[in-house]
Amino acid sequence: PTDFEIGRDHELPELVVIGLDGHMNDEAGELAGLTQEEAGKRVLAWCEERGQLERTEPYRHSIGRCQRCHTRVEPLIMLQWWCAMEELAAPAIASIREGRVRFTPERFARVCLDWLENVRPWCISRQIWWGHRIPVWYCPDGHITVAETTPDACAECGSTELRQDEDVLDTWFSSALYPFATLGWPERTPELEAFYPGDVLTTARDIIFLWVARMIFAGLELMGTEPFHDAVIHSYLQNPEGRRMSRTLGTGIDPDEVLEPYGADATRYGLLKMASSQDPRFSFGSIEEGRKLAIKLWNVSRLLLQNAEGAEPAERPQALEERWILARLEVGRAELEDCLNRFDFAAAVKLLYRVTFDEFCDWYAEAVKPRLYDGDADARATALAALERLLKLLHIVMPHVTEEIWSRFHEDRLIVAPWPEPDDRYAADAEALDRVQDLARIFRRSSVLVELGGEERRIFDAVVKPGRVKADGNAAAELERLRGEVGRAEKMLANERFVENAPEDVVEAEREKLERYRRELDALSR
Ligand SMILES: [Zn+2]
Ligand SMILES: [Zn+2]
Structure with a gap:
């Protein structure tokens, strides 16, 4: 050059x-x-x-x-073919500036805009075999005819001896047409009507202008609308040592080595858990967590299905733990939708873990078990209805195990089952087990047993099984300890330098701790 x-x-x-x-x-x-x-x-x-x-x-x-x-x-x-870009770029720039195409993380909108605002003419011809052929024909006199379909004669001299240019279009030119060319465009097919424009495009950061920007202006130019309203730019997963994964360097991880021992659902769960706006390291721990969750779900489902045989799923909650789990599943649904709308997949799986492992398995299933064993028809029907709701939420992350469990009590498929509708009937009981849970934590930690009554007592006994452990804890000492913890956390959070300088999640964790200590203190001294 x-x-x-x-x-x-x-x-x-x-x-x-x-x-x-x-x-x-x-x-x-x-x-x-x-x-x-x-x-x-x-x-x-x-x-x-x-x-x-x-x-x-x-x-x-x-x-x-x-x-x-x-x-x-x-x-x-x-000699090459070039495409003038100003006219194409302008509407795409407006589209991003006006938020008709949103980028997640937001900073990548700038990357795309910078390129579009400084765009240079685009060399669109390539001398390779594969690709869309350039729609240009030459006659023996060298006149140029450009046409959408093969012309019969030279546009200038009428010669019928035409030869098409042998160059093909740049791969990215063809890729720019992807959102509609794959749906039958330029024909107005039912597929094009149904699926254009799409919703979300996800890709890696290094093809933001090669591909994302070009799809946007091609869609605007040829279809009149943006091809999608959200572009989610994902990070690159590094290997466990923090190096770039590369097959040639041998630093990658063979997917089969993960899928074989852990399963597809656990792998999917783990990868979502690792999702981040930074480049995270691959963590086998996250995959292992997914495997544990799948096993836990399988076991709780088997328990419910075995003990509810013949029952039809129906929400007929009679007891506190039933209204509570239906309320928790609803809280989970709303939070999950919020995470997904923000494309925060790590938060989504964290939430699903909490709902499934802690709330559904550890509390609800343990609390309702004695009533299932007793053959309580309402408890059985409600258990299946609650399981249905849980499976629907989890299906997006663990499609295989949830589909398998679903098939044990359904003829149709979970993947086509409707997403749960908002349901605030049980909202009043969403925090109904807070005190029981606080006291369970205190008991497990310090063997201090606080007397409870009614349904709270029944649930506490079923879940915590206090009879198995000697309840000989020192309540006064535990109160003292909690007061100390509350004082310490309050002091830390009152320290402006800590609150301003510590990482946000550390401060947030401290706030959560303080809130928990206060609740425990309250539960113990009531
Ligand atoms: Zn070569
Ligand atoms: Zn001619």
Whole structure:
């Protein structure tokens, strides 16, 4: 390129001495037929023979090499097709600025805008075999005819001897058409009507302008609307040592090595848990957590299904734990939708873990178990209804195990079952087990048992099984300890330097701790 620029500056003739076969052509005179390497040696020898070689010295410069065979790539001067960009870029810029296409994380909107605002003409022709062929035809007189369909005659002289340009369009030109070309465009097919525009595009950050920007302006130009309203730019997962995963470097992780021992659902769960706006490290711990959750879900489902055989799923809650779990599942649904709308997948799986593991399995299922064993028909019907709701929420993260469990008490498929509708009938009981849970934590930690009555007592006994442990804790000492913890947390949060300088999640964790200590203190001293 520098040679080319210098040549241009000095108005030198632009000779092309290398042919498309990679060998020197007739313009190269006696060097014709040689490769670049051979020709280079010959030129050197030619200089030496004539005593015109002053000296040789090594120096560094960069040259292009073929990605596959690593041979040196030589630049050629060739005529190419270019696409003027201003007219195409302007509506795309407006679209992003006005928020008709949103980027997540937001900072990538800037990357896309920067490129569009400084866009240069786009070289759209390529000399390769595969691709959309350039829609240009030539007649023997060299007239150019551009047409959407194969023309019969030259637009200028009427000659019927037409030859189509052999170049194809840049891959990214074809990719820009992807959102509608795949749906039958330019025909107005039912698929195009149904699926254009789409909703969400997700891709990696290094093709934001190669692909995302181009889909936006191609959609606006050819379809009149943006192809999607959200572009989610995901991060790159690094290997556990924090290095880039690469097959050639051997630093990657073979998916089969994860899928085989952990299963597809656990892998999916783990990957979502690792989702981040930064480049996270691959964590087998997250996958393992997914496996544990799948097993826990499987076991609780087996328990409910075995003990509710013959029952039809129906919400007929009679007891506190039933109204509570239906309320918790509803809280979970709302929070989950919020996470998904923000594309915060890590928060979504964290939430699903809490709902499934802590709320559904550890509390609800343990509390309702004795009533299921007793053959309580309402408890059985409600258990299946609650399980249905849980499976629907979990299905998006663990499609296989949830579908399998669903099939044990349904004829139809979970994947086509409707998403749960908002339901505030049990909202009043969403926090109904807070005190019981606080007291359970205190008991497990310090063996201090606080007397409860009624349903709270029944649930506490069923879940915590206090009879198995000697309840000989020192209540006064526990109260003292909690007061100390509350005081410590209050002091920390009153410290402006801590609140302002510590990472947000650390401060948030401290606030949560304080709230929990206060609740426990309250539960214990009531
Ligand atoms: Zn090659
Ligand atoms: Zn012509």
